[in-house]
Amino acid sequence: MIIEVSHLKKRYGSLLAVDDLSFSVEKGEVFGLLGPNGSGKTTAINCMLSLLSYESGDIKIFGKEMRPDAYDIKKDIGVVMQNVAIFPELSVYENIDYFCGLYITDKKTRKTLVEEAIAFTGLHDFRKFLPRKLSGGLLRRLNIACGIAHKPKLIFLDEPTVAVDPQSRNKILEGILALRDRGSTIVYTSHYMEEVETICSRILILDKGKAVATGTKEQLKAMISLGMKITFDAQDLTREQLQGLEALPGITEVQQKGSVISLKSKEENGSLERILAYLKDQNIAYNNIHSEMPTLNDVFLEITGKELRD
Amino acid sequence: MFRHIFSYRFKKLLRTKEMIFWTLAFPILLSIFFHMAFQNLDAAETFQTIPTGVLADEAYEDHAFLKEVLLEVSKGSTPLLQVFEGSQEELARLLEEGTIRGYLTAGDPISLTVRGTGMSENILRLFLEELNEQAHVMKTVQEKDPASVPRLLTAIEESSALLVEKEKDTAAPSQILNYFYSLIAMACMYGAFFGSDEITDIEAHISSRAARIQVAPLHKLKAFLSSSLASYVVLMINTSLLLLFLRFVLGIDFGPRVGYLILTTFMGTFTGLTFGAFISTLVKKNENMKSAVIVAVTMAGSFLSGMMYAPMKYIVYDKAPVVFYLNPVNLITDSFFSLYYYSSFTRYAQNMGMLLLLSILFSLGSYTQLRRRRYASI
Numbered sequence: 001m002i003i004e005v006s007h008l009k010k011r012y013g014s015l016l017a018v019d020d021l022s023f024s025v026e027k028g029e030v031f032g033l034l035g036p037n038g039s040g041k042t043t044a045i046n047c048m049l050s051l052l053s054y055e056s057g058d059i060k061i062f063g064k065e066m067r068p069d070a071y072d073i074k075k076d077i078g079v080v081m082q083n084v085a086i087f088p089e090l091s092v093y094e095n096i097d098y099f100c101g102l103y104i105t106d107k108k109t110r111k112t113l114v115e116e117a118i119a120f121t122g123l124h125d126f127r128k129f130l131p132r133k134l135s136g137g138l139l140r141r142l143n144i145a146c147g148i149a150h151k152p153k154l155i156f157l158d159e160p161t162v163a164v165d166p167q168s169r170n171k172i173l174e175g176i177l178a179l180r181d182r183g184s185t186i187v188y189t190s191h192y193m194e195e196v197e198t199i200c201s202r203i204l205i206l207d208k209g210k211a212v213a214t215g216t217k218e219q220l221k222a223m224i225s226l227g228m229k230i231t232f233d234a235q236d237l238t239r240e241q242l243q244g245l246e247a248l249p250g251i252t253e254v255q256q257k258g259s260v261i262s263l264k265s266k267e268e269n270g271s272l273e274r275i276l277a278y279l280k281d282q283n284i285a286y287n288n289i290h291s292e293m294p295t296l297n298d299v300f301l302e303i304t305g306k307e308l309r310d
Numbered sequence: 311m312f313r314h315i316f317s318y319r320f321k322k323l324l325r326t327k328e329m330i331f332w333t334l335a336f337p338i339l340l341s342i343f344f345h346m347a348f349q350n351l352d353a354a355e356t357f358q359t360i361p362t363g364v365l366a367d368e369a370y371e372d373h374a375f376l377k378e379v380l381l382e383v384s385k386g387s388t389p390l391l392q393v394f395e396g397s398q399e400e401l402a403r404l405l406e407e408g409t410i411r412g413y414l415t416a417g418d419p420i421s422l423t424v425r426g427t428g429m430s431e432n433i434l435r436l437f438l439e440e441l442n443e444q445a446h447v448m449k450t451v452q453e454k455d456p457a458s459v460p461r462l463l464t465a466i467e468e469s470s471a472l473l474v475e476k477e478k479d480t481a482a483p484s485q486i487l488n489y490f491y492s493l494i495a496m497a498c499m500y501g502a503f504f505g506s507d508e509i510t511d512i513e514a515h516i517s518s519r520a521a522r523i524q525v526a527p528l529h530k531l532k533a534f535l536s537s538s539l540a541s542y543v544v545l546m547i548n549t550s551l552l553l554l555f556l557r558f559v560l561g562i563d564f565g566p567r568v569g570y571l572i573l574t575t576f577m578g579t580f581t582g583l584t585f586g587a588f589i590s591t592l593v594k595k596n597e598n599m600k601s602a603v604i605v606a607v608t609m610a611g612s613f614l615s616g617m618m619y620a621p622m623k624y625i626v627y628d629k630a631p632v633v634f635y636l637n638p639v640n641l642i643t644d645s646f647f648s649l650y651y652y653s654s655f656t657r658y659a660q661n662m663g664m665l666l667l668l669s670i671l672f673s674l675g676s677y678t679q680l681r682r683r684r685y686a687s688i
Binding site: 012046049050051052053068069071072074075077079081082083084085086087089090094097098099101102103105146147 | 311314315318321322325326514517518519521522523524525526527528529683684685686687688
């Protein structure tokens with residue numbers, strides 16, 4: 001086991017930021033901490049890194065108790081902060097070399113590692129640039145390079161894609177999977193469910209500091225009754241027609257918002273065909289019909305009663 | 311690791327334009343302004359003998375040393391003092407009328423009464439301090455080794471003559487010098503920006519950079535010390551460049567004790583650095599607030615040490631001596647001042663001692679925060 005957190009409790013005054021949190025992370029995992037802003041993801045990470053004091057609980061990393069002076073543990077950890085944590089006065093190369101040098105003392109080895117980190121994050125053309133000349137996406141990549149250059153066994157990535165354009169975001173996500181393939185274990189926090197779904201092998205959903213669900217994305221989706229969501233546009237549906245839709249086999253809920261009709265089905269297969277047949281049978285004109293598989297947002301919604309981005 | 315942090319910190323600081331501006335460019339610009347404003351002051355101010363009273367009471371009659379020195383400083387074509395002996399009432403009236411600029415009262419120590427805060431009063435104060443210091447030496451020698459008294463008297467006479475010459479020769483520059491002394495002291499205290507920056511980059515609850523450094527496998531205090539040393543070296547370079555500019559470009563004569571002058575600026579920058587670190591640990595607000603506090607405290611200290619109005623230093627000395635001794639800008643200024651004007655090192659050592667004490671207190675204050683290994687909130 002790479003990380004073992006048991007019964008972690010952290011308060012900010014009267015606010016319980018992390019409430020009896022327990023989980024473990026295995027070697028080679030990309031473990032996702034998913035939750036809305038203020039759910040306690042960053043606080044949990046800062047406790048794990050021994051930056052924050054906490055009321056109670058145990059944190060073990062690599063099987064040893066994590067403490068501020070546990071240098072033998074810290075040397076194998078890499079951290080990518082939520083905010084870009086670099087020196088604006090140092091160039092791209094110098095920033096990576098500086099932070100790598102806090103872990104690696106041998107100059108030759110460090111040089112190789114820095115070059116590898118630059119190549120890995122695609123910053124080769126910008127190595128002499130000062131950070132102020134980089135775009136938001138490149139800055140984020142520099143932030144990542146500074147955290148991973150020393151090739152840590154465990155990497156904490158705290159919302160590394162905030163305020164990043166889609167192209168850079170994809171590059172970052174690909175990079176994270178490459179880090180996993182290189183042998184690193186990754187703890188990834190985000191409030192973007194799509195990212196977590198894409199890259200995480202296991203996910204812990206946090207709300208108000210509490211773990212509300214843990215598992216693979218398939219396991220999490222299996223926890224809820226929703227199998228599929230079908231939406232279409234139709235004008236002037238009668239009450240009887242809406243009731244007829246609700247009476248179809250597998251349909252659990254029908255909602256009408258203006259001309260948009262949303263149906264929830266507990267079955268993944270067959271529902272769409274039955275709905276289309278009913279619409280034809282009733283001679284209902286429709287358009288924009290589409291079906292969606294349940295997302296982690298649906299899981300979060302069903303468990304907590306609110307959206308992830310609330 | 312120490313070299314790694316030091317070298318990158320050094321590089322980083324040299325590229326931090328705002329801090330280099332405040333500790334080097336701004337003092338140089340201000341010194342040019344002072345030089346332009348005061349360059350005609352030398353010609354305007356020529357020394358004039360200071361009419362001074364002495365209370366002719368029993369204590370004065372018994373104070374052979376005071377009599378001897380007053381006689382010595384009244385000699386020559388342009389003596390330092392023109393001495394009037396009289397009763398308390400007479401002297402008070404003469405002082406009120408402006409006939410005399412102050413009067414001395416024999417005793418242990420000898421005291422001085424003045425009304426104004428002008429150049430003559432400043433010279434009288436200097437004269438009094440030197441007088442009391444020598445009177446104390448004389449008393450001690452008389453008690454412990456009476457045989458050495460004549461030799462000592464000769465030495466004191468020579469020293470008094472030197473003081474007279476110095477006051478006469480440098481009366482005008484002394485006022486100008488005080489402005490430049492305060493300016494150097496201000497530059498030293500602006501080292502506080504560096505100290506504040508050091509805390510910002512080591513305390514994880516202040517910056518993400520610091521958090522990243524703190525999760526690395528290195529001792530927090532060792533990292534702090536190596537980067538602070540880089541700050542100190544940059545500051546020493548800056549103040550040395552400022553001194554070189556003042557001496558060789560503006561032609562300011564700081565007297566013969568250049569080595570001590572440099573030592574004082576290095577001590578001053580150390581106080582500035584530790585002061586900034588202390589302020590940064592104390593002020594929990596953002597960087598702008600910390601900078602505002604540093605500028606406000608330094609400018610207030612500079613004002614109280616006489617940078618904008620030279621006699622302010624003496625007003626503070628008279629009305630609020632605690633502020634005089636606790637104001638680091640003033641301690642630095644007064645160290646320069648005593649190096650230039652006093653033959654003895656007593657006052658200089660006192661000032662340097664106070665600066666060291668303040669630096670230690672600031673360091674201890676910062677350490678109480680720095681030793682935290684985990685934070686309550688980030």
